[in-house]
Amino acid sequence: MSAGATAGVAPRRTGPPAAPVRRARRRPRDLLLPYLLLLPACGVVALVVAFPIVQSIGYSLHHYNLREPDNAYFSGLDNYVRALTDEMFWRALRATAIWVGAVLPIQFAIGMAIAVLMNRAFPGRLVLRASVLLPWVVPSAVVALLWRWLLDGNLGVVNDLLIRVGLIDTGIPWLNDPSTAMAVVVLAMTWHGMPFFALMLLAALQAVPAEMYEAAHLDGASGLQRFRYITWPSIIDTIRTTTLLRIIWLANSIEIIWIMTAGGPNFATTTLPVVTFFEAVRGLDFGYASAVSVLLALILLAVVHLYVRQMRKDD
Amino acid sequence: MGAQRTSISRRTLLRGAGLAAAGTALSACIPGPGTGGGGSSGGSQKLRLRYWAWVDDPTSRVLDDLADRFNENHPSIEVDVELMPASAVYERLLAAINAGDPPDASAIHVNNVADIAAMGALHPLDQYFDAMPDKDDFVPTAVLGSRLGDESAPLHTMPWYGLVSYLYYRPDWFRDAGLPEPRTTDDFVAACRAITDPAAGRYGYGLRGATHGHIHYFMWLASLAGLDAVRGPGGAPVFHQPEHIAGTDWFLDLARTHRVVPPTASGDGFEQLMNNMKAGVTGTAIHHIKSSETLVSTLGAENIRAVPMPVGPSGRRWTEFGPSMNAVYAGGQDPDAAWEWVSYLASPEAMRIFCTEDGGLPVRQSVGSDPYFQENPFAKVSIDSLPDAYLIPFTERPGYARLAEQTWPQLTQPALSGEMSSAEFAGRLAEDVR
Numbered sequence: 001m002s003a004g005a006t007a008g009v010a011p012r013r014t015g016p017p018a019a020p021v022r023r024a025r026r027r028p029r030d031l032l033l034p035y036l037l038l039l040p041a042c043g044v045v046a047l048v049v050a051f052p053i054v055q056s057i058g059y060s061l062h063h064y065n066l067r068e069p070d071n072a073y074f075s076g077l078d079n080y081v082r083a084l085t086d087e088m089f090w091r092a093l094r095a096t097a098i099w100v101g102a103v104l105p106i107q108f109a110i111g112m113a114i115a116v117l118m119n120r121a122f123p124g125r126l127v128l129r130a131s132v133l134l135p136w137v138v139p140s141a142v143v144a145l146l147w148r149w150l151l152d153g154n155l156g157v158v159n160d161l162l163i164r165v166g167l168i169d170t171g172i173p174w175l176n177d178p179s180t181a182m183a184v185v186v187l188a189m190t191w192h193g194m195p196f197f198a199l200m201l202l203a204a205l206q207a208v209p210a211e212m213y214e215a216a217h218l219d220g221a222s223g224l225q226r227f228r229y230i231t232w233p234s235i236i237d238t239i240r241t242t243t244l245l246r247i248i249w250l251a252n253s254i255e256i257i258w259i260m261t262a263g264g265p266n267f268a269t270t271t272l273p274v275v276t277f278f279e280a281v282r283g284l285d286f287g288y289a290s291a292v293s294v295l296l297a298l299i300l301l302a303v304v305h306l307y308v309r310q311m312r313k314d315d
Numbered sequence: 316m317g318a319q320r321t322s323i324s325r326r327t328l329l330r331g332a333g334l335a336a337a338g339t340a341l342s343a344c345i346p347g348p349g350t351g352g353g354g355s356s357g358g359s360q361k362l363r364l365r366y367w368a369w370v371d372d373p374t375s376r377v378l379d380d381l382a383d384r385f386n387e388n389h390p391s392i393e394v395d396v397e398l399m400p401a402s403a404v405y406e407r408l409l410a411a412i413n414a415g416d417p418p419d420a421s422a423i424h425v426n427n428v429a430d431i432a433a434m435g436a437l438h439p440l441d442q443y444f445d446a447m448p449d450k451d452d453f454v455p456t457a458v459l460g461s462r463l464g465d466e467s468a469p470l471h472t473m474p475w476y477g478l479v480s481y482l483y484y485r486p487d488w489f490r491d492a493g494l495p496e497p498r499t500t501d502d503f504v505a506a507c508r509a510i511t512d513p514a515a516g517r518y519g520y521g522l523r524g525a526t527h528g529h530i531h532y533f534m535w536l537a538s539l540a541g542l543d544a545v546r547g548p549g550g551a552p553v554f555h556q557p558e559h560i561a562g563t564d565w566f567l568d569l570a571r572t573h574r575v576v577p578p579t580a581s582g583d584g585f586e587q588l589m590n591n592m593k594a595g596v597t598g599t600a601i602h603h604i605k606s607s608e609t610l611v612s613t614l615g616a617e618n619i620r621a622v623p624m625p626v627g628p629s630g631r632r633w634t635e636f637g638p639s640m641n642a643v644y645a646g647g648q649d650p651d652a653a654w655e656w657v658s659y660l661a662s663p664e665a666m667r668i669f670c671t672e673d674g675g676l677p678v679r680q681s682v683g684s685d686p687y688f689q690e691n692p693f694a695k696v697s698i699d700s701l702p703d704a705y706l707i708p709f710t711e712r713p714g715y716a717r718l719a720e721q722t723w724p725q726l727t728q729p730a731l732s733g734e735m736s737s738a739e740f741a742g743r744l745a746e747d748v749r
Contacts, residue, residue: 066410067434154596170578176581262526264582265729267725278721282717
């Protein structure tokens with residue numbers, strides 16, 4: 001122990017203090033070099049990130065429908081006014097909040113439970129780790145089709161099983177009833193995204209030094225105390241990062257909802273990305289669709305800002 | 316003024332981008348020295364025509380085979396067929412036209428013709444069509460479809476094949492219940508009530524509540540009270556009229572009162588309609604000949620039949636004629652060459668091959684009288700229904716896509732469950748196409 005501690009201490013400098021090192025004057029070419037090296041990456045970012053954002057903002061300020069390309073004109077904030085005065089926008093915003101607010105905590109809780117389980121040594125752990133990954137590697141379109149089939153009101157396996165065990169008499173139209181549609185798309189998304197949390201949290205858990213648990217155990221800490229005072233503080237940064245990323249991904253996701261319910265029934269699962277997709281791809285109204293997507297981006301920026309500020313405060 | 320300047324610069328920019336992209340693509344296609352291209356064979360340059368289309372079976376090579384036949388007989392033209400899903404053809408067309416780089420020709424659905432024509436992207440075909448010696452061989456409804464139902468309009472597209480909707484039913488179920496085949500709307504409702512048994516998971520009618528199900532709704536309305544109950548003289552919707560509301564009541568009552576549709580009806584689209592018929596969940600459904608093969612192969616020829624749409628109380632029958640056609644684009648390389656190709660597709664030989672393979676109905680009388688089509692019971696019902704088959708109204712209106720793909724599928728759930736009144740349902744639908 002002492003040897004290790006000694007080894008970690010830097011040897012004290014003896015003798016007269018060294019003269020301050022004069023920084024050599026750098027030639028302009030040397031000063032420019034780092035920027036030149038960064039230039040290609042900046043160019044790529046500008047091309048694939050900045051340009052589409054600027055273009056979207058530009059579109060959002062125009063009346064621009066692909067059906068009438070000769071009738072494109074600058075319309076100022078008209079598209080934003082239209083969105084903010086449209087009841088559908090607010091319904092979709094509510095649905096987006098419900099969607100993110102339901103999927104995120106459930107995915108996190110299940111992911112955390114799986115990560116804690118997989119962090120223990122037990123027979124078959126490797127098989128479990130591999131199988132937990134499965135929902136994540138399946139493309140989201142396939143996940144949506146799979147759940148749509150499972151939950152089909154007439155021919156789905158779920159209804160069939162429930163009827164066989166006597167819980168229901170006739171099939172439930174899970175995807176066609178506004179009171180169940182959001183719940184089942186949340187279920188499908190939870191299943192699909194849960195491995196992300198499980199794997200990220202497992203990686204964080206494995207980075208926690210075992211000595212800390214041993215010391216806490218010797219000090220008589222209970223399992224709950226060890227989790228609260230060692231595990232949680234050690235993985236909190238990972239939790240913050242993963243939840244932040246997930247909020248953004250969920251708020252922008254569309255495939256599962258679109259394929260399973262297309263935003264229905266009666267707009268029960270119409271989130272803001274569904275509105276944007278419909279207006280752009282079906283309505284071909286790029287101006288309005290861009291305005292809705294810019295509004296969603298602004299809302300997300302505000303959420304992220306609040307989240308990061310809270311994180312800093314907690315630190 | 317400012318607005319105009321913006322539009323011109325945007326269009327110019329898009330066109331430039333499209334040309335740049337096309338230029339890059341084309342430059343990649345130009346063979347270099349020693350690659351055995353056209354340059355080495357006496358300097359004759361083949362015109363490569365781009366043709367976009369869809370087929371029901373994505374593994375089908377029928378269009379490639381037709382292109383090969385055409386190319387063999389046209390040494391100066393080479394048609395490149397690019398297959399994609401039907402919806403993708405329309406979406407890509409809009410992008411390509413906006414970028415100033417449309418294909419030379421494409422298949423196009425009647426629902427999309429008005430949009431593309433309004434953009435000025437179609438090359439009118441009257442001059443070519445009028446010069447055809449056998450133009451009278453085409454079914455008049457199909458030619459009218461290419462004029463979007465207006466005799467005085469230009470021939471926007473070349474007729475290719477058509478689809479006529481009718482009613483499929485399960486003869487075994489009807490026989491067991493002692494029912495005749497449904498000839499009238501009253502027969503239909505009575506039969507649906509008789510064969511429905513929710514406890515056994517059986518329902519009388521496969522109602523299409525998902526996207527494009529409004530077509531069937533219009534068909535029922537027009538059969539019950541005539542097209543005047545759907546569309547007014549100026550082409551505007553008349554969904555507030557008592558006849559329309561009564562028809563809407565009749566339609567929604569299939570779920571609200573008679574309960575002869577599956578509880579999933581509001582979300583059932585084409586896929587569910589077919590699966591429900593094949594799995595024995597529903598006893599009747601509206602569709603066209605293209606689904607006959609899969610239904611027969613699953614249920615057996617003796618357990619699936621078709622009849623024309625049932626006749627309403629006034630003795631009227633109304634069904635959908637859905638023409639598929641080929642368009643020639645004004646911005647293409649050579650509209651004359653593109654016409655050669657689309658007129659070949661509409662030739663008796665090519666039409667017979669395509670319709671036999673892909674399952675559509677020929678729109679040439681000479682091909683329709685072919686024994687293959689006359690002996691096919693589903694083709695026969697389609698042909699028998701032709702006198703009562705019309706284009707679906709409102710397809711020329713900008714809000715039609717919203718009606719078909721958003722308002723209809725979203726509102727069928729509250730309407731069929733009785734949470735929304737018939738008048739409100741009809742009124743909300745009318746808003747899109749008013």
